[in-house]
Amino acid sequence: MVEEKFDAIVIGAGMAGNAAAFTMASGGLKVLQLERGEYPGSKNVQGAIMYANMLEKIIPDFRDDAPLERHLIEQRFWMMDNTSHAGIHYRSDDFNEAKPNRYTIIRAQFDKWFSRKVREAGATLLCETTATELVYDITDKVIGVRTDRAGERILADVVVLAEGVNGLLGTRSGLRETPRPETVALAVKEMHFLPEEVIEQRFGLKGNEGCVIEAAGTISRSMTGLAFLYTNRESISLGIGCLVSDFAATMESPYALLEGFKNHPSVRALIAGSELKEYAAHLIPEGGYKAIPQLFGDGWVAVGDAAQLNNAVHREGSNLAMTSGRIAGEAIVQVKCRNAPMTKRNLVLYKTMLDDSFVLKDLRKHKDMPALLHTNSHNFFMRYPQLISLAAQNLVRVDGTPKIDKEKATTAAFIKGRSRWGLVSDALRLALAWR
Amino acid sequence: MTITVPPVRVEDKLYQNRYLIDAGRPHIKVRPHQSPSANLLALTRICPAKCYELNATGQVEIAADGCMECGTCRVLCEESGEITWNYPRGGFGVLFKFG
Numbered sequence A: 001m002v003e004e005k006f007d008a009i010v011i012g013a014g015m016a017g018n019a020a021a022f023t024m025a026s027g028g029l030k031v032l033q034l035e036r037g038e039y040p041g042s043k044n045v046q047g048a049i050m051y052a053n054m055l056e057k058i059i060p061d062f063r064d065d066a067p068l069e070r071h072l073i074e075q076r077f078w079m080m081d082n083t084s085h086a087g088i089h090y091r092s093d094d095f096n097e098a099k100p101n102r103y104t105i106i107r108a109q110f111d112k113w114f115s116r117k118v119r120e121a122g123a124t125l126l127c128e129t130t131a132t133e134l135v136y137d138i139t140d141k142v143i144g145v146r147t148d149r150a151g152e153r154i155l156a157d158v159v160v161l162a163e164g165v166n167g168l169l170g171t172r173s174g175l176r177e178t179p180r181p182e183t184v185a186l187a188v189k190e191m192h193f194l195p196e197e198v199i200e201q202r203f204g205l206k207g208n209e210g211c212v213i214e215a216a217g218t219i220s221r222s223m224t225g226l227a228f229l230y231t232n233r234e235s236i237s238l239g240i241g242c243l244v245s246d247f248a249a250t251m252e253s254p255y256a257l258l259e260g261f262k263n264h265p266s267v268r269a270l271i272a273g274s275e276l277k278e279y280a281a282h283l284i285p286e287g288g289y290k291a292i293p294q295l296f297g298d299g300w301v302a303v304g305d306a307a308q309l310n311n312a313v314h315r316e317g318s319n320l321a322m323t324s325g326r327i328a329g330e331a332i333v334q335v336k337c338r339n340a341p342m343t344k345r346n347l348v349l350y351k352t353m354l355d356d357s358f359v360l361k362d363l364r365k366h367k368d369m370p371a372l373l374h375t376n377s378h379n380f381f382m383r384y385p386q387l388i389s390l391a392a393q394n395l396v397r398v399d400g401t402p403k404i405d406k407e408k409a410t411t412a413a414f415i416k417g418r419s420r421w422g423l424v425s426d427a428l429r430l431a432l433a434w435r
Numbered sequence B: 001m002t003i004t005v006p007p008v009r010v011e012d013k014l015y016q017n018r019y020l021i022d023a024g025r026p027h028i029k030v031r032p033h034q035s036p037s038a039n040l041l042a043l044t045r046i047c048p049a050k051c052y053e054l055n056a057t058g059q060v061e062i063a064a065d066g067c068m069e070c071g072t073c074r075v076l077c078e079e080s081g082e083i084t085w086n087y088p089r090g091g092f093g094v095l096f097k098f099g
């Protein structure tokens, strides 16, 4: 039996796995990457907003050939009730810069491109190959994996678990727990195709400019959830996600929620006449800082969604995945350069470097948000959106009622809806969690 | 006023997707049972591909052909042993064109 030995094996060719494999291969390591899909991206789902800064740190000239859809010049936040939306829109020509900050992407295409860069950097990729088991030595150090291909072991000094939120390998090996229903959201998403000019007209865009909408409110039927609508070049991605625990408790069907969002009067006009070309579903880690498992051990590290490194409050995931993958890769290259073994004691370097990055700083900052939004979901996702819509309508409808009476009516509605104390305590807790 | 939503058929949505089915090797199985737990029953409504259905005698059955491998059912029912969940063999299962 021939056993080939690598410096590192990376499980998964998503954002985190590609970042790790690219960094280690560029650092001169002999890297094997395993991907269970037919091609990188075939199992992956994202909205998808991609944050340029984090990719620039890996591939500085990515704009030359990466498949980018539109650079974002406008962001809308909508608070929706059944017939209305109140919102904040931010649009700026400053975003029409030489190196734009955010782009929409289509994951299946983007992952293929990223994977090509990984192979150009020297890593070996095996697709249609699922890693099924970790292999240990007698000291319990991870020394490789088995796959569903041949029965043979593949050995390496270190295994990078970039297997995504539903990773079986790490959970079945007892390196971390299976996500709990309260710490993951189920999101469903559709791709709607429209001619480029129609998208540009409907959103007031020109050239490659793009617009994105994040929405919350009665569309999630009092569950903790968010919806989105993003413009791509010739398509619109839209979807909605809510905590799995909320779905289980309410027994709402995700596709019914999605239809509700699509048929909302504020959304319907934006996608009218489009052609549906794909329906997808995926989990999103939402447990935040408190749900992060052990990140490293003897012979292994965990990166990206597999390690719950996802900032759901800001809908950031791919950037945390890319950054944690890159940092893990850098740490491993450093340990390797010192000719030191890939032990827990040495791989702590990954955690130390991650602690110092925006990844853990941001997640720590919002550590109380997930629990707050979860326990107060009825107020935040049902009552407040309705009250805000009422207040806005009171403000703009001119019907001969004196302004002072209108203001009183709005205040009274808020207090009736939530009680004076409830309002104050929600505002305080939100402020504290955000701080 | 509520939004009027035309009835949805998940089958019509799934029809747009690409799959490579590993015939005769379902990747998810439901343990035989008399009556389903609340979570298992919930899957008949919340599985985004509507893979789980209640049969005439009150048990939950699965036909995983349209499965998008999201993992929701795993998160809810694997620990209790009510279902077993694996990835399809490498290369099989859902193949997102866009994702």
Ligand SMILES: Cc1cc2nc3c(=O)[nH]c(=O)nc-3n(C[C@H](O)[C@H](O)[C@H](O)COP(=O)(O)OP(=O)(O)OC[C@H]3O[C@@H](n4cnc5c(N)ncnc54)[C@H](O)[C@@H]3O)c2cc1C
Pocket (backbone or CB within 6 Å): A011, A012, A013, A014, A015, A016, A017, A034, A035, A036, A037, A040, A041, A043, A044, A045, A046, A047, A048, A049, A050, A051, A129, A130, A131, A132, A162, A163, A164, A165, A167, A168, A169, A187, A188, A189, A239, A241, A282, A283, A284, A303, A304, A305, A306, A310, A315, A316, A317, A318, A319, A321
């Ligand atoms: C609907 C939705 C919208 C989102 N929107 C945004 C957004 O706009 N912006 C943003 O930044 N983030 C967004 N996210 C989050 C983002 O998609 C994730 O954070 C990101 O994809 C995580 O990358 P990853 O590499 O950790 O995991 P993944 O991208 O899931 O990659 C894991 C890879 O590992 C492979 N794999 C798993 N197990 C094995 C195995 N045993 N053997 C071999 N291969 C295996 C999988 O096939 C997959 O390719 C969104 C997520 C969803 C679901």
Ligand code: SF4
Pocket (backbone or CB within 6 Å): A281, B028, B046, B047, B048, B049, B050, B051, B052, B064, B066, B067, B068, B069, B070, B071, B072, B073, B074
């Ligand atoms: S993994 Fe998701 S799509 Fe597949 S059967 Fe389970 S809940 Fe349904």
